[in-house]
Amino acid sequence: MRTYVIINSSDVSSVDFSKVAETSADTLRYSLDGSKTFVKFEGDTPAFLEGKTQYTHSEILAELATPEWTEPDLYI
């Protein structure tokens, strides 16, 4: 079971990418205004993510579907 945590883009430098599923800072998905991103992990919460709001898979999908994360559609 994966857990997802939204973080401020300014905190990306504190992410230990060996503890999360994301590949690197360069591959993260950011909110449209660039202020936020998120990471995912399995098992114990990495220390640098403790105290932050955690999302389930369905919860993060709902969050990512909002205009904050998804641009208006081009052709649908």
Next chain:
Amino acid sequence: MFVLPTFSLGVIGSPTEIPVYNIPDSTDQQTEATILALSPTNPSGQATVKFGSDTGDLYVWDGSAWYIYDNNYAWSNNTYSLSLDGTNDYVDTNTNSLDSSVWSGSFSISVWYKTPSSLTGKDGMFLTTGRFASGVSQLEFRVYQQTIYLWFSPSISTSSPYNAYDADTGNVLSANTWYHICWTADRPSSGTTTSTLYLNGVSKNLSHNFLSSIHNAASFSSSNDLILGARNGATTGAGSTTLNLEGLIDELAIFDTALSSSDVTSIYNSGSPADLSSYSPVAWYRMGDNDGGTGTTITDQGSGGNNGTLTNGPTFSTTVP
């Protein structure tokens, strides 16, 4: 290490079933390997095997005699697919070389896709290359809820209506179901492009098929990597993805020809993925089957040799079509 999964073998003599593990590399198939091969006279022990590179038959020595096992498995089993969680994971092929070798002419894209448990609001890409910018080429192969969308333009005009370059199937998909989906685009040297979308081997009507007005001779050019499973938001290379696909994908292949209807029927193979070798794919991502279902690389089994890199944690699944 080339690993053959367990499969049934027809035995000259009495029928049996043999688990086979860790056969050496396929280029060295005649090398002996010790396997858990059970010969008729040695049903519980180990044996030595030679693998016939020309016939695919197995020759098993159990210490006292050779036994010939007629290889009737026909094609390496499809054991793995790739699971995408729909948040930020994708596969980066690390190249835009198909711009000139494939997308500038006729092409086909074949993929197996298992939809997620709910399609409401789901929106993602099977693959995309290029980006939406004036004068830049863009291709997107997309699923939005129950509908499959095709988007193709060798040269985007941002002043044109956004739907000037697309076609769609209307609602054709259901949740939690495997589908074979194939897009063929015939781009003859004169005339216009003809796109056909096959779902489980059957051609589907395309609504507002603006793709038919695309000039066939226009070359395709971008500075973006071809990526699988998301829209590419990067100006060059790959990154800043959106529209990440949720579900399982398997046997994604790209061809530099427009496959025929009979080709697609054969590839669909009544719902069981077929060997694509004879169709000479330029790219063929088997999603773990040639990589032991581990690691972060999907070895391209097509002629292009553009291996995919699993990015942001896609996982291999043993749920397959």
